Amino acid sequence: xxTVTQSQPEMSVQEAETVTLSCTYDTSENNYYLFWYKQxxxxxxxxxxxxxxxxxxxxxxxRFSVNFQKAxxxxxxxxxxxxxxxxxxxFCAFSASRGKLxxxxxxxxxxxx
Amino acid sequence: xxxxxxxxATLVQPVGxxxxxxxxxxxxxxxxxxxxRQAAGRGLQLLFYSVGIGxxxxxxxxxxxxxxxxxxxFILSSKKLLLSDSGFYLCAxxxxxxxxxxxxxxxxxxxxxxx
Numbered sequence: 001x002x003t004v005t006q007s008q009p010e011m012s013v014q015e016a017e018t019v020t021l022s023c024t025y026d027t028s029e030n031n032y033y034l035f036w037y038k039q040x041x042x043x044x045x046x047x048x049x050x051x052x053x054x055x056x057x058x059x060x061x062x063r064f065s066v067n068f069q070k071a072x073x074x075x076x077x078x079x080x081x082x083x084x085x086x087x088x089x090x091f092c093a094f095s096a097s098r099g100k101l102x103x104x105x106x107x108x109x110x111x112x113x
Numbered sequence: 114x115x116x117x118x119x120x121x122a123t124l125v126q127p128v129g130x131x132x133x134x135x136x137x138x139x140x141x142x143x144x145x146x147x148x149x150r151q152a153a154g155r156g157l158q159l160l161f162y163s164v165g166i167g168x169x170x171x172x173x174x175x176x177x178x179x180x181x182x183x184x185x186x187f188i189l190s191s192k193k194l195l196l197s198d199s200g201f202y203l204c205a206x207x208x209x210x211x212x213x214x215x216x217x218x219x220x221x222x223x224x225x226x227x228x
Contacts, residue, residue, distance in 0.1 A: 033215040045219035095215040105156045
């Protein structure tokens with residue numbers, strides 16, 4: 001069975017600064033996908049970024065980028081130039097061959113003005 | 114573009130009453146569909162998923178059930194609600210097949226309070 005661990009329950013960052021959210025996972029699969037989702041106060045889950053395990057290049061989406069370390073089974077999210085609208089809960093998620101997502105417990109990020 | 118709808122947005126129900134939450138997807142065909150529950154301040158728990166009409170897989174045994182009467186419609190039901198059924202219910206869809214289709218896209222959710 002796959003597990004996703006987000007060990008930090010919450011973090012805080014000053015507006016315009018950079019913050020990194022950590023995530024580790026455990027799997028015996030070789031082909032899989034990793035995701036970061038954002039859940040703002042409205043509670044709708046929004047896909048932030050995705051990474052295919054077979055790609056060595058780290059994914060980027062505007063101010064969001066990942067540091068994917070396959071051997072270490074680590075998948076961290078870096079948010080650059082943090083904005084007040086980035087305040088949300090962030091979930092790391094894993095998907096293997098059957099397509100179902102396994103989520104971590106999430107981390108609450110607060111961006112301070 | 115694809116959109117996903119859920120209703121109602123908020124629901125307050127007494128213990129023992131029935132439940133019906135609906136989810137519909139537009140702009141795609143033959144999606145995989147999912148129901149999740151999220152307790153306050155916690156992660157998501159997969160309840161049901163469906164790969165086609167009439168095909169439902171249950172992840173957690175409970176007093177809830179799901180049905181997929183049409184290709185893009187997914188319904189979550191209960192005959193008698195329990196207090197523990199309170200939570201935030203999210204519906205999601207994904208395309209079938211592999212690749213980046215593994216991503217799931219979520220609806221706005223339904224807040225259910227059982228009193």
